[in-house]
Amino acid sequence: MHRPDARARIVLAVLAVLAAAAIVAFMTLGVRGNWGFVLGFRGTKVLGLILVAWSIALSTVLFQTVTGNRILTPSIMGFDALFILIRTGVTFFFGFGALALMSPKVQFGAEVLVMTGFAVFLFQWLFLRAQRSLHLMVLVGIVFGVLFRNLAGFMQRLMDPVQFQTLQDMFFASFSRIDPTLLGVSTVIVGAASLVTWRIAHSFDVLMLGREQAISLGVPYRRRVATILAIVAVLVSVATALVGPVTFFGLLVVSLAHVLCGSGRHRHVLPAAVLLGIICLVGGQTLLERVFAFDTALSIIIEFLGGLVFILLLVRGAAR
Amino acid sequence: MRLVLAIAVTALLAVISLFVGVTEITPADLLAGRIDDRQWQVLMAARVPRTLALILAGCATAVAGLVMQIIVRNRFVEPSTAGTVEAAGLGLLVVTLFAPGMPLMGKMLVAAAFALAGTALFLRILRMVPLRDVLMVPLIGIMLGGVIGAGTTFFAYRFDLLPSLGAWSMGDFSGILRGRYELLWIGGALTLAAYAAADRLTVAGMGKDFTTNLGLGYRPTMALALVIVALVSAVVLVSVGMIPFLGLIVPNIVSLIVGDNMRRAVPWVAVSGAGFVLACDIVGRTIRAPYEIPISTTLGVVGSVIFLFLLLRTRHHAPA
Numbered sequence: 001m002h003r004p005d006a007r008a009r010i011v012l013a014v015l016a017v018l019a020a021a022a023i024v025a026f027m028t029l030g031v032r033g034n035w036g037f038v039l040g041f042r043g044t045k046v047l048g049l050i051l052v053a054w055s056i057a058l059s060t061v062l063f064q065t066v067t068g069n070r071i072l073t074p075s076i077m078g079f080d081a082l083f084i085l086i087r088t089g090v091t092f093f094f095g096f097g098a099l100a101l102m103s104p105k106v107q108f109g110a111e112v113l114v115m116t117g118f119a120v121f122l123f124q125w126l127f128l129r130a131q132r133s134l135h136l137m138v139l140v141g142i143v144f145g146v147l148f149r150n151l152a153g154f155m156q157r158l159m160d161p162v163q164f165q166t167l168q169d170m171f172f173a174s175f176s177r178i179d180p181t182l183l184g185v186s187t188v189i190v191g192a193a194s195l196v197t198w199r200i201a202h203s204f205d206v207l208m209l210g211r212e213q214a215i216s217l218g219v220p221y222r223r224r225v226a227t228i229l230a231i232v233a234v235l236v237s238v239a240t241a242l243v244g245p246v247t248f249f250g251l252l253v254v255s256l257a258h259v260l261c262g263s264g265r266h267r268h269v270l271p272a273a274v275l276l277g278i279i280c281l282v283g284g285q286t287l288l289e290r291v292f293a294f295d296t297a298l299s300i301i302i303e304f305l306g307g308l309v310f311i312l313l314l315v316r317g318a319a320r
Numbered sequence: 321m322r323l324v325l326a327i328a329v330t331a332l333l334a335v336i337s338l339f340v341g342v343t344e345i346t347p348a349d350l351l352a353g354r355i356d357d358r359q360w361q362v363l364m365a366a367r368v369p370r371t372l373a374l375i376l377a378g379c380a381t382a383v384a385g386l387v388m389q390i391i392v393r394n395r396f397v398e399p400s401t402a403g404t405v406e407a408a409g410l411g412l413l414v415v416t417l418f419a420p421g422m423p424l425m426g427k428m429l430v431a432a433a434f435a436l437a438g439t440a441l442f443l444r445i446l447r448m449v450p451l452r453d454v455l456m457v458p459l460i461g462i463m464l465g466g467v468i469g470a471g472t473t474f475f476a477y478r479f480d481l482l483p484s485l486g487a488w489s490m491g492d493f494s495g496i497l498r499g500r501y502e503l504l505w506i507g508g509a510l511t512l513a514a515y516a517a518a519d520r521l522t523v524a525g526m527g528k529d530f531t532t533n534l535g536l537g538y539r540p541t542m543a544l545a546l547v548i549v550a551l552v553s554a555v556v557l558v559s560v561g562m563i564p565f566l567g568l569i570v571p572n573i574v575s576l577i578v579g580d581n582m583r584r585a586v587p588w589v590a591v592s593g594a595g596f597v598l599a600c601d602i603v604g605r606t607i608r609a610p611y612e613i614p615i616s617t618t619l620g621v622v623g624s625v626i627f628l629f630l631l632l633r634t635r636h637h638a639p640a
Contacts, residue, residue: 135455139396140631142462143624146564150620157613247466300474307467314460315449 008261008268015260015275022283023050029290046282048178051186052239053253053277058197059235060250061257061270062228065207070258071313072138073250078145079119079236080245081152086115087241088152092159105185112189112237119233120226173244173299175285186238193234200224204266246299248306253277255309323587330375330595337371337598338363340605365498373501374493374601375594377556377563380507382593383514383586384552385567386574390525390582391545392446395575395630396458398567399435399553403464405562407438408554409488410472417479424558428503432554438468439546455631491561491616493601500559507555510548511590518583521545563597564616565623570596572630 026046031038060073074080090111203219207228215221239246257272258264284298339345343362349355355363385398392402399405411434415427422430442464446457476485514521524531524541531538556563574588597615600622604613 135453135459136631139455139459140628142459143627143631146620147624147628150617150624153617154613154621157611157617158608297474297477300470300477304467304470304474307463307470311445311460311463311467314456314463315445 008263011260019275019278022279026282026286044180049281050278052243053281054274055190055235055239056250057253057273057277059232060254061273063232065204066225066228074232074236075247077141078148080240081145081148083115083237083240085148085152086111088155092155104181115237116230116233120229173246175243175298178242190238193231249302252306252309326591330591333595333598334371338367342610369498369501370493370496373496373504374597376504376508377560378594378597379511379590380552381556381563381566382570382589383511384549386571386589387514387545388549390521393525394457400564401458402442402461403438403468404435404553406465406468408435408557410434413472428554428558432550435550435553488561490614491563492614493560494612503555504559507552510552514548515586518586522582564620569623569626
């Protein structure tokens, strides 16, 4: 057991240095003029990106733990499309007037609550009811995602064309226009979710062994799974509200984390995935913004790479 | 006999489609000849072309899906779950970049060539992977489509072509006028070709050795099937945009009703495909008149619900 541990520690240390370097580069490259203003302005951006990386990495690892496989991720299963649908539905049924009266924070909180309840219900039904094959699950998830997206599109078409424009943006991921008003409340929500995660973290490795094993080792299985699904739903809501739907990002960083760490233990994989997420987002954004002067391209590049990884995983899994 | 009934229902839908719209035209007026010039203009330049386009696109798309399912021997493939449509989109993008002045026919042919290459790539991947699970096929196809789509999006973004890309990926019949849909007649011709070749395609679906033993040329038949699928995808994409799920759900429903004999199924699939598209378009036109809901959104909702039903109906257990 010692050798893999040592390797994972080294990997984590290297990743931590790289992540720190990425953050420093993002904050300081090409600064002209007032340092105080620039640091404040970029600081909020970095905080947003770190929050997103943290949320997506954590939620993906947890989701894979509950489902017991390495291909499923919340966004492949249509979680982020569900959040878009809920957000559209709230606007559709209560109208913009009602929303204007509510502060964005209250509205956001309400959306996260609805999303969590719905997601837990839906995925409990999918996972705990019957033993279904993995491919069926993935396909059902993808089709659910399409359904949610189209339902949201349908509702948006029924609204005023003006309202439609404001919601239209939600279908596209962008790492460069994070809404600063949501940062505070997002930080609080993600912090709370992470705290709950930390409290039950000791049972994650056991959960990976599968349902029967976990129960016989004394884990309150159903309750624990429901809790984890709720945490996942909260984290996905936050990430989707901040940057929009990103399908393969979680899969990319978690798969990389597994490869690099060489150990499946959560104490290694979790931090590695989070650090990799930060490197990808902050480093990628630095490269694209400062070096290539692109804007929304990062999400497209991540989708492309993640899709390739997904096909690889599928092909390897089938070939095994 | 039941087929006659289906044709009657579709014809009725086509008649309804002629009289739905902003300009008031009633069947009674038309029969009594009480129609002024402007109404006549609307009827001949917009309503009739649109109805014809709906019928042709519906027939062709549904039959192309059936052809694909026969040759891949999988219930869950169709051009939009095999990378074909995305590849055709990439072709359109390439034409728009390098030869924007090319006539529509040329654009269509380039898109068809790309669609052919994309479908061939998909079949090549399928041959490389030992398929133990029916659902692997659509999964790989959807992911391949996603990867090709991400590449297309990236270049469209770089060269400011995202609006036209959006127009292709959103199937919509609202822009159909006289002179803008005639290419779809090619789709109609291809539907007849598929009907004529139904038995050969069925045999080719049984595999290479089986086909050769019966004294049929395997390669020419496969090539014919691929050309039908690629051309139909390209024609429909150029004329109206992507029509999701139609080629998947119609053949599946038809097979539940009349069984799996392809020669018997082709007319059914063609008629139901046309009827389905007509119904969805009429709903999209009336629900929020004078605004329209594009066919891709309506079909996306209905189609994904039916797809989910088909997926969860099959009690299939495979090792996860």
